[in-house]
Amino acid sequence: DAGVIQSPRHEVTEMGQEVTLRCKPISGHDYLFWYRQTMMRGLELLIYFNNNVPIDDSGMPEDRFSAKMPNASFSTLKIQPSEPRDSAVYFCASKLRGGNEKLLFGSGTQLSVL
Amino acid sequence: KQEVTQIPAALSVPEGENLVLNCSFTDSAIYNLQWFRQDPGKGLTSLLLIQSSQREQTSGRLNASLDKSSGRSTLYIAASQPGDSATYLCAVRRDSGNTPLVFGKGTRLSVIA
Numbered sequence: 001d002a003g004v005i006q007s008p009r010h011e012v013t014e015m016g017q018e019v020t021l022r023c024k025p026i027s028g029h030d031y032l033f034w035y036r037q038t039m040m041r042g043l044e045l046l047i048y049f050n051n052n053v054p055i056d057d058s059g060m061p062e063d064r065f066s067a068k069m070p071n072a073s074f075s076t077l078k079i080q081p082s083e084p085r086d087s088a089v090y091f092c093a094s095k096l097r098g099g100n101e102k103l104l105f106g107s108g109t110q111l112s113v114l
Numbered sequence: 115k116q117e118v119t120q121i122p123a124a125l126s127v128p129e130g131e132n133l134v135l136n137c138s139f140t141d142s143a144i145y146n147l148q149w150f151r152q153d154p155g156k157g158l159t160s161l162l163l164i165q166s167s168q169r170e171q172t173s174g175r176l177n178a179s180l181d182k183s184s185g186r187s188t189l190y191i192a193a194s195q196p197g198d199s200a201t202y203l204c205a206v207r208r209d210s211g212n213t214p215l216v217f218g219k220g221t222r223l224s225v226i227a
Binding site for chain 2: 004031033035042043045048050054091093095097098099100102103104105106107108110
């Protein structure tokens with residue numbers, strides 16, 4: 001398996017624009033997580049899905065953020081409208097069912113909002 | 115609310131030295147603890163996972179220990195090499211199996227040749 005695949009690797013956009021980040025989890029994984037990483041706050045959970053169903057979105061900063069998982073092999077994180085404070089690295093991760101299964105990360109999307 | 119702390123934030127050691135990275139967590143009711151490595155501009159790579167019933171896990175030159183009652187874990191790296199330079203993060207999972215990991219902010223390690 002190629003691992004968790006995220007696109008794009010880098011995104012530079014202007015304030016107010018819509019941004020869509022994409023993630024393809026590892027085939028067969030039941031859980032998908034979106035995290036955001038900044039120097040100040042470290043890694044923060046935004047939302048996670050189990051079998052394509054959102055379980056906990058309490059980490060989503062505000063209504064400008066939304067996430068979907070239309071099927072087991074694809075998820076999106078959308079920011080509309082984007083703001084400079086959204087600049088961060090966004091990671092997608094997936095895992096198998098089972099509490100002792102390891103969480104496997106994608107390479108991340110570096111987002112810069114100017 | 116679970117909080118995970120890693121001290122120091124940065125560490126620099128000469129090549130060949132054995133070193134210990136520390137991780138502490140506020141709620142001892144954890145299901146497991148995982149150590150990750152992150153290289154600059156890259157994602158996180160899982161190194162070791164310790165279940166709550168275990169005391170330690172080993173992989174090559176890495177040894178992770180867990181003292182659940184005191185809320186502490188250590189990552190021991192033997193005979194450090196410049197290639198070990200990276201940020202090391204620990205993360206804990208709450209006592210319900212498939213809940214998300216809570217991460218520390220990491221320790222940035224530099225091994226000087």
